[in-house]
Amino acid sequence: MTRSGSSKGFSDWQPLPGWAPSPDVLRETLDGGQAFRWNEANNIWTGTWSTHCVQLRLGDTGLQWRGTPGTTAADLRRYLAHELDWTALTNSLPWRSDTHLAHCITAFPDLRILRQPFGETLLGFLCSATKQIVQIKQMVALLAERHGQSLPPWRAQLPLGRGSAGAEPSTCHRLPTWSEIATIPEKDLRACLLGFRARYISETATFLSKHPGWLDETEALPYPAAKARLMELPGVGEKVADCVLLFGAGKLEAFPVDTWVLKSLARRYGLDGWKPAQVAHFGRTHFGPLAGLAQQYLFSWERKFGGR
DNA sequence: CGAAGACCTTG
DNA sequence: AAGGTCTTC
Numbered sequence: 001m002t003r004s005g006s007s008k009g010f011s012d013w014q015p016l017p018g019w020a021p022s023p024d025v026l027r028e029t030l031d032g033g034q035a036f037r038w039n040e041a042n043n044i045w046t047g048t049w050s051t052h053c054v055q056l057r058l059g060d061t062g063l064q065w066r067g068t069p070g071t072t073a074a075d076l077r078r079y080l081a082h083e084l085d086w087t088a089l090t091n092s093l094p095w096r097s098d099t100h101l102a103h104c105i106t107a108f109p110d111l112r113i114l115r116q117p118f119g120e121t122l123l124g125f126l127c128s129a130t131k132q133i134v135q136i137k138q139m140v141a142l143l144a145e146r147h148g149q150s151l152p153p154w155r156a157q158l159p160l161g162r163g164s165a166g167a168e169p170s171t172c173h174r175l176p177t178w179s180e181i182a183t184i185p186e187k188d189l190r191a192c193l194l195g196f197r198a199r200y201i202s203e204t205a206t207f208l209s210k211h212p213g214w215l216d217e218t219e220a221l222p223y224p225a226a227k228a229r230l231m232e233l234p235g236v237g238e239k240v241a242d243c244v245l246l247f248g249a250g251k252l253e254a255f256p257v258d259t260w261v262l263k264s265l266a267r268r269y270g271l272d273g274w275k276p277a278q279v280a281h282f283g284r285t286h287f288g289p290l291a292g293l294a295q296q297y298l299f300s301w302e303r304k305f306g307g308r
Numbered sequence: 309c310g311a312a313g314a315c316c317t318t319g
Numbered sequence: 320a321a322g323g324t325c326t327t328c
Contacts, residue, residue: 128323129321129322130321131321132321132322136322196324200324234324235323237323237324238324239323239324240323256322258322258323303322
């Protein structure tokens, strides 16, 4: 390695104009439950999606990035949904008539919704049932490490003897594709700490490998049709389908109702005792066509400040 | 239909 | 109990 400033096969640091989140909001966006493949060390975030591995840091001049060869600024901008005007989108939420929403927005300025690869998002949220983010990240990391292709630029760069065990997680492996997962025995999936989710993932993989194009077609459908189709998959209910469409397809009208959103609406909107389906209906009508973005503000606030 | 239980595993 | 889904009373 002779290029100055590079390490582990990365390019040099480059500015990424157009987004200036605080450290907390950067963390909330990358590691707040939308995605499960970002890890922070020494104020540097390392993340992987598709065949891309990228690092982000907040310097004096703003957000900077570097990536493995083959990863362009355009790849990163797409992942970060950089082409959307998030200030304008947030401004169009009904915060003027909703003081709690206004409060949440103020608490997480510049929060945004990621645009992750559709299939990988599905895999992540199939792992998510009754699990916390740390555990979901653990499962996904094991899947990548044990069953995903390693990303070439990193392989030769890994230190032979690691100083501190586990300091660098599986960020140098891509996730296995659905066709690859279809060939993995269920017991090997369970060995990745998937538990009962292993059967869902295995059956989904079998279906998807027999129906090439099915995922792409689903992603391209309008929200209601896409959601109905996703819910045909084993292990995909309302909540998972909405998460996949919101975080992996840019469908900002999707309004996932998990325990945090349930708590938020019960506590801050007086919807105590309402069931998830009722809360979902309230959310879509009250927050409008960008309900998913509103959901993310409520979710982040409730998790960070709401307690219990 | 709507409310419980089961489903894996770990902190 | 944990960011659910599916099956069964």
